[in-house]
Amino acid sequence: MGDKKSSLIDLSYPMVVALLIVAIVMMSVRLLVGESADLIPGPGTGNKTAEADVDPVYGTILAGTMPVLASGGDLEGFNIFKTVLGIFDFKELGDPKKIVAYPMPYLKQGNESPNKMKEASNKLPDRSSAQRPDIDDTYYGDIPEEIKIIIKGIKPDDKPIMMPGEGPKILIYHSHSREAYMQDPDDPYEEVAREAFRSNDMNHTVISVGKALAGYLTSLGIPTLHDATDHEGNDYNSAYNKSLETIRQMKDEYKSLQMFIDVHRNSYGKGSTKNPDDEVVIINGERVAKLFVVIGTGDDIEGGPEEKPNWQENAKFAMKLTNKLNEMYPGIAKNVFYRTGRYNQHVSTKAILIEIGSTFTTQKEALRTTKYLAEALRELIHD
Numbered sequence: 001m002g003d004k005k006s007s008l009i010d011l012s013y014p015m016v017v018a019l020l021i022v023a024i025v026m027m028s029v030r031l032l033v034g035e036s037a038d039l040i041p042g043p044g045t046g047n048k049t050a051e052a053d054v055d056p057v058y059g060t061i062l063a064g065t066m067p068v069l070a071s072g073g074d075l076e077g078f079n080i081f082k083t084v085l086g087i088f089d090f091k092e093l094g095d096p097k098k099i100v101a102y103p104m105p106y107l108k109q110g111n112e113s114p115n116k117m118k119e120a121s122n123k124l125p126d127r128s129s130a131q132r133p134d135i136d137d138t139y140y141g142d143i144p145e146e147i148k149i150i151i152k153g154i155k156p157d158d159k160p161i162m163m164p165g166e167g168p169k170i171l172i173y174h175s176h177s178r179e180a181y182m183q184d185p186d187d188p189y190e191e192v193a194r195e196a197f198r199s200n201d202m203n204h205t206v207i208s209v210g211k212a213l214a215g216y217l218t219s220l221g222i223p224t225l226h227d228a229t230d231h232e233g234n235d236y237n238s239a240y241n242k243s244l245e246t247i248r249q250m251k252d253e254y255k256s257l258q259m260f261i262d263v264h265r266n267s268y269g270k271g272s273t274k275n276p277d278d279e280v281v282i283i284n285g286e287r288v289a290k291l292f293v294v295i296g297t298g299d300d301i302e303g304g305p306e307e308k309p310n311w312q313e314n315a316k317f318a319m320k321l322t323n324k325l326n327e328m329y330p331g332i333a334k335n336v337f338y339r340t341g342r343y344n345q346h347v348s349t350k351a352i353l354i355e356i357g358s359t360f361t362t363q364k365e366a367l368r369t370t371k372y373l374a375e376a377l378r379e380l381i382h383d
Contacts, residue, residue, distance in 0.1 A: 167256030216374035289357030
């Protein structure tokens with residue numbers, strides 16, 4: 001009986017290997033004949049169904065875990081027999097992990113799951129799954145202890161922020177341009193497939209909030225530019241690379257730019273039981289979304305980006321702005337949130353990321369915040 005069981009086990013493994021190879025061959029044939037989904041349609045393809053079926057965030061995860069599927073039909077130079085035969089190193093055919101690791105290559109890098117994939121620009125965590133807590137005290141995220149000590153020693157001064165000269169002084173932009181807010185029954189929007197609180201309708205995303213902020217700042221005498229580029233597009237993980245290129249182009253065109261504000265909205269996810277009332281303050285009888293500033297130290301994995309931000313100066317600016325906001329409108333600003341990412345803050349000592357509102361505030365509530373944020377910035381900035 002034992003010998004018979006052993007022989008069945010010995011036979012089952014080659015059968016599993018054979019079935020896997022047959023499945024991969026069949027899948028490859030389907031790709032060759034064009035039956036696969038085009039995850040990221042190219043310009044002019046007209047494939048609206050594919051774009052609606054697979055959101056960029058999920059397309060990126062799929063691309064990192066099953067590259068054969070994520071090729072999306074772009075198979076120029078693809079050799080089916082070479083691919084199938086190249087799957088296995090026959091010297092290691094006895095190792096099941098070798099087989100599994102082909103369609104799921106992240107397994108070859110340890111046990112890091114797709115949920116921990118890094119943004120290509122700065123190796124930052126996927127922001128769609130990064131739920132920020134309420135910040136009753138300064139939140140240090142993933143900051144190492146030695147950096148926390150430095151942060152605790154930073155004291156913002158009372159000096160005005162000097163930005164002399166003619167021309168635009170502030171650039172407002174959006175690395176994650178498709179972030180949207182809690183649905184408002186009076187002004188609903190269409191969410192992208194399979195992910196809550198994101199939209200391709202830029203009139204309902206953070207882009208509208210950035211536009212309002214730029215308008216208020218300009219009306220208060222601070223010339224401000226608003227860039228409405230969709231940096232997220234069909235490739236979520238390259239958003240910070242794209243927005244950095246925008247910053248560089250704008251700096252080349254407008255030498256007067258000195259302050260850079262990346263406007264986002266905070267995410268809690270649809271499963272959260274948070275009370276929406278905790279995410280707003282009442283100002284002049286209206287619900288106004290809370291905000292907070294995010295500062296990146298640039299100390300990311302693998303030694304961090306080549307060029308790190310002068311984050312201590314950015315931190316002073318963030319603290320100063322937070323203090324001014326709460327002095328003028330108590331409770332509107334949560335404390336500064338620190339992370340090891342860079343967030344393109346190496347471009348200036350006045351570069352910050354601001355989370356205006358959250359998935360528990362409406363667009364209208366976030367738009368109201370921009371007026372008070374602009375007024376606080378006006379109090380800090382001198383020509």
